[in-house]
Every structure is written in C-alpha cells, then in structure tokens.
Amino acid sequence: MADLSVNIAGVHFKNPIIAASGTIGFGHEYSEFYPLSVFGGISCKGTTLKERPGNPPPRIAETPMGMLNAVGLQNPGVEHFIKEDLPWLKQQDTVAIANVAGSTREDYCRMAEILSETDIDMIELNISCPNVKEGGVQFGTSCESVAAITKAVRAYCKKPLIIKLSPNVSDIASIAKAAESEGADAVSLINTLTGMRIDINTRRPIITNITGGMSGPAVFPVAVRMVWQVKNAVSIPVIGMGGVTTWKDAVEIMMAGADAVQIGTALFTDPYSPVKIAEGLNSYLDAHGMKSVTELTHTVITG
Amino acid sequence: MKYDAQDCKLVFAQKLTPTIYDFRLQNSALAAITKPGQFVQVLVPGKTLRRPVSVCDVQDDTIRLVFEVRGEGTAIMAETKVGESINIIAPLGKGFILDPGKKTAFIGGGIGVPPMLYSAKKCGSNAVVINGFRNKDAVILSEDFEKAGCRLIVTTDDGSFGIHGFVTQPLAEIIDEVEMICACGPTPMLRNIAKMAAEKGVPCQVSLEQRMACGVGACLGCAVAVKTEDGSTCYKHVCKDGPVFNSEEVAW
Numbered sequence: 001m002a003d004l005s006v007n008i009a010g011v012h013f014k015n016p017i018i019a020a021s022g023t024i025g026f027g028h029e030y031s032e033f034y035p036l037s038v039f040g041g042i043s044c045k046g047t048t049l050k051e052r053p054g055n056p057p058p059r060i061a062e063t064p065m066g067m068l069n070a071v072g073l074q075n076p077g078v079e080h081f082i083k084e085d086l087p088w089l090k091q092q093d094t095v096a097i098a099n100v101a102g103s104t105r106e107d108y109c110r111m112a113e114i115l116s117e118t119d120i121d122m123i124e125l126n127i128s129c130p131n132v133k134e135g136g137v138q139f140g141t142s143c144e145s146v147a148a149i150t151k152a153v154r155a156y157c158k159k160p161l162i163i164k165l166s167p168n169v170s171d172i173a174s175i176a177k178a179a180e181s182e183g184a185d186a187v188s189l190i191n192t193l194t195g196m197r198i199d200i201n202t203r204r205p206i207i208t209n210i211t212g213g214m215s216g217p218a219v220f221p222v223a224v225r226m227v228w229q230v231k232n233a234v235s236i237p238v239i240g241m242g243g244v245t246t247w248k249d250a251v252e253i254m255m256a257g258a259d260a261v262q263i264g265t266a267l268f269t270d271p272y273s274p275v276k277i278a279e280g281l282n283s284y285l286d287a288h289g290m291k292s293v294t295e296l297t298h299t300v301i302t303g
Numbered sequence: 304m305k306y307d308a309q310d311c312k313l314v315f316a317q318k319l320t321p322t323i324y325d326f327r328l329q330n331s332a333l334a335a336i337t338k339p340g341q342f343v344q345v346l347v348p349g350k351t352l353r354r355p356v357s358v359c360d361v362q363d364d365t366i367r368l369v370f371e372v373r374g375e376g377t378a379i380m381a382e383t384k385v386g387e388s389i390n391i392i393a394p395l396g397k398g399f400i401l402d403p404g405k406k407t408a409f410i411g412g413g414i415g416v417p418p419m420l421y422s423a424k425k426c427g428s429n430a431v432v433i434n435g436f437r438n439k440d441a442v443i444l445s446e447d448f449e450k451a452g453c454r455l456i457v458t459t460d461d462g463s464f465g466i467h468g469f470v471t472q473p474l475a476e477i478i479d480e481v482e483m484i485c486a487c488g489p490t491p492m493l494r495n496i497a498k499m500a501a502e503k504g505v506p507c508q509v510s511l512e513q514r515m516a517c518g519v520g521a522c523l524g525c526a527v528a529v530k531t532e533d534g535s536t537c538y539k540h541v542c543k544d545g546p547v548f549n550s551e552e553v554a555w
Contacts (some may be wrong), residue, residue: 017390022521022522023517023521024522025520025521025522025523027520028521029306029519029520030519030521032304032305032306033304033306033307033308034304045523053537053538054391054523055526056526056528057526057527057528057538058513058514059523059524059525059526060352060515060524061514062350062351062352063351064350067351067352067521069516069524071522071523071524071526074523074538183332195548205515216351232494248438265351265516267517267521268352268353268516268517268518269346269350269351270308270346271306271308271392271519272308
C-alpha cells in the first residue's frame with residue numbers, strides 16, 4: 001500500500017485526485033454515488049461575484065473522444081456558495097477549492113477577499129473560461145495580464161492561490177512563470193481548448209454559443225505536453241488536467257510534471273473513475289516498488 | 304446512495320422499424336425503483352458521453368428502452384447482442400406525476416411515444432393515448448397501449464395510417480374529457496399542446512430533451528429556460544429538475 005498523499009502549497013491531500021471545476025458542481029450530486037472523501041480535493045463550480053444565468057442551450061456537443069461545453073459559468077454567486085454549499089462541503093473530508101471567475105480585476109480581488117474570510121482550503125483563479133466574454137480569459141492570455149491579475153489578487157488572498165491556465169495561448173510556460181513571479185502558490189492546467197461543431201443538416205453550430213471548450217480523452221496529449229513544458233519552467237506545484245480518464249493517464253501526466261491531477265469529463269463517462277484511478281495508482285506504485293505517489297512527478301526521461 | 308451505475312444484461316432485443324430498437328435490460332434492483340417518465344444514461348463503448356434514454360416500460364425485473372438510431376452512439380448501442388451487458392445510471396430525473404383515478408391524455412410524437420407507455424399503463428382505462436407518427440411504417444407500440452386497456456388514437460402526418468394530421472387534432476376533440484395531459488415529442492408539438500392546455504385550463508406535463516453530459520445535475524449542461532415568479536426566465540436542467548416539467552413553467 002503506497003502513500004498516495006501529496007502536499008500542494010502547504011495543503012495536505014490524501015490522494016492526488018481532484019475533481020475538476022465545472023464537472024461536479026459543489027459536490028452534492030456525486031456524493032449520491034460515493035462519499036466525496038474518495039477525492040483528494042474538489043474544485044467547485046466556477047463562482048462569480050453575482051449570480052450568473054449561464055448560456056442558452058444547447059450547451060453540449062460530443063466530439064471524437066471528447067466533448068464541447070459552453071455552460072457559461074451558471075452559478076448562484078459567491079455569497080450563496082459560502083452560505084449554502086461550503087459548510088456542507090467542509091464536512092466531506094476532502095480539500096475544498098473555490099474556483100473564481102470575474103469580469104474585472106476588482107471582481108477577482110473582492111472574491112479573494114471574501115473567500116479568505118471563510119474556511120475554504122484553497123482558491124483557484126479561473127482566468128481561462130473560454131465560454132463567457134467576461135469569464136476572465138482576457139486576463140489569462142498574455143504574460144503581462146496574468147502577472148497583473150495574480151499580483152492584484154495576491155494582495156487580497158490569504159489562502160493558497162492556484163492560477164488555472166488556458167491552453168489557448170502561444171507559450172503556456174511563460175504564462176506560468178508570470179503567475180509564479182507574482183506570487184501564485186500553484187498552477188493548474190489545462191482548461192478546455194476552444195472548439196466548434198456544426199450540424200451539417202442545418203448549417204448551424206451545435207452549441208448556441210457557437211464555440212465551446214473541448215475536453216475529454218482527445219485533449220490528453222496536449223495536456224501532457226503543456227504540463228511538461230510548465231513543470232520545466234516553474235518550481236511551484238503543477239496540477240495537471242485535460243482528458244485524464246484512467247489510472248494510466250494519471251501516471252502519465254504525473255510523469256510529465258503534475259504534482260496532482262484533476263479529473264473532469266471522465267466523471268460523465270464513468271462516475272466511479274476517481275475510485276478506479278486511485279486503486280490503479282496504488283497498484284502501479286506497489287508493482288514498481290515506489291513508496292509514494294510523489295515519486296512519479298516529473299520523472300519522464302527525455303535525454 | 305441515490306445514484307448508481309450498474310451493468311444490466313440485455314435479455315431481449317427487437318427491431319421495431321428500420322431505425323427503432325426495443326431493448327429489455329435485466330436488473331431487479333433498478334427496475335423496482337424506476338418510475339414512469341424517468342430516464343437512464345446508457346454507456347456507449349468508445350464514446351465519452353452517455354446517451355440519455357427515457358424508460359418505455361418496466362416489466363418485472365426488466366427496464367424496457369425503445370430508442371431511435373440517430374447518430375454514431377445510438378448505432379453502437381443498437382449493435383448490442385442479447386446476453387451482453389449494458390451499463391446504465393438509473394433511474395434518473397423526475398417523472399410524470401400521475402393520478403390513475405383521473406382521465407388523462409397521454410400524447411406522444413414519434414420517438415416521444417415510448418416514454419408514455421409506462422405512464423399510460425398506470426392509468427389503464429382512464430388513459431386516452433394519442434400517438435403521432437410520420438407515416439404508417441413508423442407506427443410503433445400500438446398493441447402495448449391497447450393491451451394496457453388504454454383508448455388509443457393514432458395519427459400520421461401523411462394519412463397513411465389512422466387520422467391524417469397532427470396529434471393536436473384529436474386532442475382538440477377529447478380535451479374537454481380529460482383532467483390532465485402528459486406529453487413527449489418534438490418541441491413545436493409540445494408547445495402547441497401546452498397552448499391548448501392553457502386555453503382549456505387543463506394541467507399539462509411535458510417531457511423535454513436536451514443535449515446532456517453528467518445526467519445528475521452537476522455539470523449544468525442540459526439547460527431549459529423556465530419562467531420565474533417575477534416574469535423573467537432562468538435555466539433549470541432536464542436531467543435533475545426534469546425531464547418532466549409543468550408546461551406552464553416552460554418558457555416556450
């Protein structure tokens with residue numbers, strides 16, 4: 001029985017498997033499949049300062065080995081989250097991560113300030129939502145803007161701060177370095193890749209928002225590559241995600257450089273995937289004589 | 304635990320039309336708790352998203368699914384052989400609220416017909432069933448509704464079978480006799496039925512569909528616009544708040 005625990009920015013996770021924001025809400029529904037303690041942590045649905053209605057449907061389209069979504073940050077607002085969901089989530093024996101998105105720098109700072117007064121464990125800054133004009137991606141696509149938003153939020157954020165990075169950029173390693181230089185405690189990547197599908201009978205985009213964020217197994221090699229590039233560039237922890245579906249994927253993305261792994265779309269295919277990934281990781285470590293899952297991180301041999 | 308994903312053995316499979324399949328999945332635990340109007344999420348080998356399929360009927364320890372091949376996923380589903388397993392998350396969503404003592408109209412359009420069977424059976428001779436299809440070749444499940452003791456009216460768009468026209472024509476003739484309407488089918492059909500029900504003051508429940516991902520209310524993918532008390536609209540979700548909605552709640 002290997003040790004699956006990891007430490008990310010001073011926060012102890014019993015295993016490296018974290019539910020990815022936007023795929024598990026605030027945890028209530030999946031707690032009807034199994035105790036949420038199967039997860040090392042849960043990154044909650046992206047919240048905004050005020051309630052958001054989300055985008056008009058359809059919001060979902062399937063793609064080869066993946067999917068597009070354009071939910072559009074439908075959420076009840078950060079105050080509702082703190083009052084109605086957080087107290088319950090804190091009793092589930094898993095690390096609670098708030099994912100925050102905004103349209104202005106002030107929004108992000110205000111939410112960091114509000115959440116810092118709660119017992120949330122970590123804050124993940126969503127500067128990479130591709131589906132909302134004011135969903136923060138304008139802060140996430142240049143080194144200057146990432147540095148500026150990280151610096152601004154850092155001044156208000158008393159919790160460990162994760163910056164969630166967009167893959168829709170030309171040089172993700174430089175962006176990660178910009179976040180690190182202004183005080184990010186960790187980075188998480190990749191958010192979804194912007195994509196589009198068209199119904200050839202109607203000539204209309206399948207998703208009303210026209211474009212959506214692509215996730216699922218199809219994006220996994222992109223995630224592995226970007227995690228590797230980022231890990232080579234920064235010394236803060238890297239949380240890897242993007243199409244992780246099986247325990248083998250978890251091993252692979254950790255070898256690329258991930259200190260922990262987020263699971264998202266895989267939950268839709270198999271709600272029990274986090275349980276199976278934890279079991280598979282453990283067996284792999286035992287079979288290879290490793291005592292701790294941390295021995296996997298950034299061990300890819302490229303020479 | 305409210306939800307579970309379980310393997311079910313396919314014990315019966317039949318092609319009802321060139322594109323519509325009748326599957327019976329054996330799982331006594333899930334069959335016992337499945338209610339009329341609920342749905343299941345079917346795992347399709349090689350596909351990322353499960354396929355939501357409404358429950359057509361529950362017979363003893365089997366859940367009956369009647370589905371149409373619409374794309375790659377349902378085509379793969381249709382290839383499943385008797386004896387093989389299909390993984391489903393079930394039962395999901397809120398079904399029809401039925402009062403078997405009340406005269407109820409059950410209206411299905413095309414592939415919206417199968418979800419009405421289990422519901423109509425609960426009402427037996429108090430059920431007036433109106434099933435609409437494109438043409439004679441597309442007509443399905445008539446014997447099942449008749450065997451359940453329901454009064455059955457069939458319409459076809461081209462007049463090749465039953466009444467020539469849409470389901471709303473016979474509905475207009477019987478609407479004064481019924482105390483409740485339950486419907487499933489294409490949105491324009493449901494919108495027209497909702498309008499007729501509102502004009503006559505008959506309560507109406509509609510089963511909606513939308514492109515879906517998680518199936519349990521977590522991802523918020525399958526949004527449907529509903530009216531709020533202040534006259535504006537907000538989004539609810541087909542998988543958890545539905546698939547059955549009060550027709551007056553829907554922002555058509």
